[in-house]
Amino acid sequence: MKKLLSVAGAALLTVLAAVFAFGQPAHAAAGFSVANGRLYDANGTEFVMRGVNHAHTWYAQQTTSFANIKALGANTVRVVLASGDRWPKNSAADVANVISLCKANRLICVLEVHDTTGYGEQSGAITLDRAVDYWLSVASALQGQEKYVIVNIGNEPYGNQGYGTWATDTANAVKRLRAGGLTHTIMVDAPNWGQDWSFTMRDNAASVFAADPQKNTVFSIHMYGVFDTAAEITDYLGRFRTARLPIVVGEFGFNHSDGNPDEDTILAYSQANGIGYLGWSWSGNGGGVEYLDMVTNFDPNQLTTWGQRIFNGANGIKATAREASVYAGTSPSPTTSPTTSPSPTTSPTGGPTPPPAGCTAVYTIVNSWQGGFQGEVKVTAGAAVISGWTTKWTFANGQTVSQSWNAAVSGSGAAYTARNVDWNGRLGAGASTSFGFLGTWNGSNAIPAVTCTAS
Incomplete structure (x- = not known):
């Protein structure tokens, strides 16, 4: 049973400012x-x-x-x-x-x-x-x-x-x-x-x-x-x-x-x-x-x-x-689905519906402050395994990328390209990975459209 909370108040303490990198996923690991x-x-x-x-x-x-x-x-x-x-x-x-x-x-x-x-x-x-x-x-x-x-x-x-x-x-x-x-x-x-x-x-x-x-x-x-x-x-x-x-x-x-x-x-x-x-x-x-x-x-x-x-x-x-x-490849125990659980008729809010093959990408602003921001792009494979991916977008408001991780990011004017690194290029069907970056903005910071190409 939940204990009813007695809130003493809220304190504003120091900010987590550093960005930590803690290695890469242990593929074929014993567990999570x-x-x-x-x-x-x-x-x-x-x-x-x-x-x-x-x-x-x-x-x-x-x-x-x-x-x-x-x-x-x-x-x-x-x-x-x-x-x-x-x-x-x-x-x-x-x-x-x-x-x-x-x-x-x-x-x-x-x-x-x-x-x-x-x-x-x-x-x-x-x-x-x-x-x-x-x-x-x-x-x-x-x-x-x-x-x-x-x-x-x-x-x-x-x-x-x-x-x-x-x-x-x-x-x-x-x-x-x-x-x-x-x-x-x-x-x-x-x-x-x-x-x-x-x-x-x-x-x-x-x-x-x-x-x-x-x-x-x-x-x-x-x-x-x-x-x-x-x-x-x-x-x-x-x-x-x-x-x-x-x-x-x-x-x-x-x-x-x-x-x-x-x-x-x-x-x-x-x-x-x-x-x-x-x-x-x-x-x-x-x-x-x-x-x-x-x-x-x-x-x-x-x-x-x-x-x-x-x-x-x-x-x-x-x-x-x-x-x-x-x-994958296993079957659940036979059950009768509740009558109150119809299959969804719309795709998840905030993310793409994977296409039959290839990949899709979603751009998110994780955090923003005056003159700067942290962005993240989530790449999701479609219905087939992919061995690599490339995403591209063009900023409309003069934003720039100053630092990135988990992808090789390059820019030419307002146009940017991000490619997978060695360890996160191969994705199983429907699997996802993400890369992030720090950027600058001035005036406005609109979210650009991002394309994804699989290899």
Whole structure:
């Protein structure tokens, strides 16, 4: 159950200004990997989470929920587990069963321990170190599942008190998991009931990422009442994009007791920038936030207002989710699709519909300031594998490119050409990669049309 957040206020701390480069994707890796702020699956294909949270530990009998969540279009499910400290422990056998349900329905499993929620403010909450004890105790269920499982160390560690040690405690937890033999991608939640109004995670994310010997950590922000304006959402997520640190919206809703989050901006900005999101939650909410149920009584044929929005609305799950490529060639367990999940009739907002072959490109302004900006171009292969790509565009307002990464960029007057580098030219059918650049502008900064040619 979500703890109702008591917001102490918002602090404006220092800005993440440096741009970090953290290597390239580990193609044919044992499991998920992180590179340049993006998440890649074991095939080296970029993976963007589109899914929901499911309160398994309190509703363990609701095993059909996995098939129902998949049938509504999700590619990921974040599963609530318990360490046995605040709620009865989910055993290794139960964790193994959860993973099997995810795999049977071609979902990626994000597994989280909920007992850490609000540590320092919530009575009975446990430390991240104690959460690591739990993960090591169920390691037998996790090992060998790196292609399908992401380990979220602890839900919303720290409330609004005592969160100053978040960076040290999180880094130590990651290192303990690695020393214990877990090679999965690790997800870490922000403090302040997950909402990071103090910017503790934002301003220490680079050091926590660097502390991971495998450089395979993803950061998760929970967006409720703290994120009630478009500016707050785009600024927070944009700083992670600028720093090339991987970020997902691990929880969010369309309403909350602490304020009214701007879910439209969360969905639109995440889609435009290739950021994963996981809405809270499938069903079974209590404590005054029952309106956050996406379906009534776990019935996929009874979508709520929130369920309709996140599954079938603009930039929602149905229109934008792409199944993990590790499931290519497999079949899900037979299920009956809910009557409330029609196939989309429009292409995803904020991105192209891939053509039968070749490639497409989408140009995005990630961040902008007086006289300067950061741009990004996302290249997506069509229905066939490509071995290389070239994008071209022409600025209309005198903009210039001063620095670039993940592509060879050249310019002649207002016309620019960007070609793949050695490691990101080959893309599987429907797979994507991105490159970025810093530029200058004066007066206006219109987004140009971009063409993409495959080779």
